[in-house]
Amino acid sequence: MDTRADTLRSTDWSRTFHAHGPATDAPEVLAGLLSAKGEERAEALAYLNGVILHQGTVYPATPPAALFVAGLLADPVGDLPVSDPLGGSAGAPSDPLRPHLLGFLADVARAVTEVSAGRSLAHMIELADPGEQRDELDALLTRMARGDTEWDEGLWEDPLLDTVFHAALRDLHLAAPALLGAVRPLLTHADGRVRQQAVTASGALSRLGEGPEVDLSGAADLAENRDQGAAIVLALVEGGGDTSAFLTHPDQAIRACAALSEHLEDDPVALGELRTALADPSAADSWFQDRPGFFPGHVRSSLVDALVARSGPGDAADLLPVFRALAGVASVFTSESDLAGLLRLAMGVTEETTVSGVVSPTDLQRAYLRAVADNDRLWSTGVAGLSPVLHGLGLPSDREALAALAANP
Structure with missing residues (x-):
């Protein structure tokens, strides 16, 4: 597949769309990655992470954009500085562009893996085939390109859109070898930051292809610190x-x-x-x-x-120290991700079982509930972080009531 910069010119962007509508703006915005102006590079990077890939969703415009990005990895523009549009761990404002591009490719790969889990490439190719509805699909894409539907709810409910999204997943799976081929030379790049991101991208992309395992030995030989070593293991x-x-x-x-x-x-x-x-x-x-x-x-x-x-409900006693430690650092904003799974196990709930209410908790279950009731950080005014989880378990979401239930045998 073509990963050169002329992907911008060879792609019929009018037949694609992204999170904000028709992707006819893609050539102009993505060309900003090649700009000598830092603000234009930052704008294009934000477009990649917020429009071409939006909250973990890939669109028909994502495959050609990913190929374009891969084609830039060896370009000198990758050495130019750019600010992080997400303000997160992807890099500091002075980071060069290349690690950000690698991060985008890794995020795309993970998004595809999550959506297409359990499906073979052959199955995705089948799902992406419109069959006898090819003309109807062509008409739908034409309407989208014109923008005359204003992207109303009716358009998004068209069942043919499933075919379009499956085609995007298929195309990214098929593009995986080319994307990996563009990333592989960077596994031994002189810049440790680039190496680490290349390792991460390789690990994520390798799940899309059906080829041999990526050789990370060169990156391992050059690993300088814990971060780079961990990236190799995680890949x-x-x-x-x-x-x-x-x-x-x-x-x-x-x-x-x-x-x-x-x-x-x-x-x-x-x-x-x-x-x-x-x-x-x-x-x-x-x-x-x-x-x-x-x-x-x-x-x-x-x-x-x-x-x-x-783990399962039978492990609850061994997991109580872990739950208490997590309750000590959790907040109303992280309580569900930190505590919900372990609390459900302690209450005897698994994917196969449900409960309508805990009338008389065991001593062990009350210990779990005390850890929740005693932690001030979980009960900030106006925000009830674990309330939906507690309610779903048939437990009181009022702090005093929960504390009383935890205290009484």
Whole structure:
């Protein structure tokens, strides 16, 4: 596939759209990535992360944009500075453009993986085929390009749009080898920041292709710090590689990252690493100076997700210290991601079971409830972080009532 800059000219953008409508503006805005003006590069980068890829959704305009971005990775423009449009961990204002472009490709790959999980490429190709409705699909894309529908609700409810979105997923899967080919030379780039982002992008993109495992040995030989080492382990996690050897690494952060591998779901050593790491969730959140892109937010959130997925109600006693530690750092804004999964397990709820109410909690369950009731950070005025979860478990969402239930045997 073509990953050169002339993708802007060779693509019929009128047949695509993005989060804000027809993508006929893409050539002009994306050309800003090649601009000598920093504000134009920043505007184009914001367009990539907020319009071409919007809140984890890929659009028909995403595949050609991703190929264009991949074609810029070797361009000298990648050395020019640009501000981070998201203001997050993707980089400081003085960072060069190249790491941001790699971050965009990694985010696209993860979005595709999440939506197309469990589907083979052959199945996606089938879903993207309009069959006898090819003419109707052509008419729909023409209407979109004209913008005469004003992007009303009726247009978004057209079942043919499913075919269009499936085609975007298909195209990105098919583009994975070309995207990986553009990223691979950067695995041994002189700039450690670029290497780390290239490793992260390689791990995410490798899940889209059906080729061999990405060789990260060159990047491993050049790894200079924990952040870069963890990025390599996490790339193996994403790509389905074997991380078991890292469970004995001297660095706890590296061990915990290795434990996140789906292949270690039944490994007691990996489970123990997750529990140990979450015994001090604040320390886990501060492991990295430049947090690997694998983690969308707090490091502890990914550790909690893995721990909950590998545990059951029978593990509640062993998980109580972890729950108490998390309750001590959680807030009304993070309480659901920090505590909901473990609380449901403690109350005996799994994906296969539900409860209508807990009338007489056990001593162990009351210990969990006390950890919630006693934490002021979970009960800020006007914000009830765990109230929906408590309500769903048949528990009182009023603090005094919950404390009373937790206190009485």
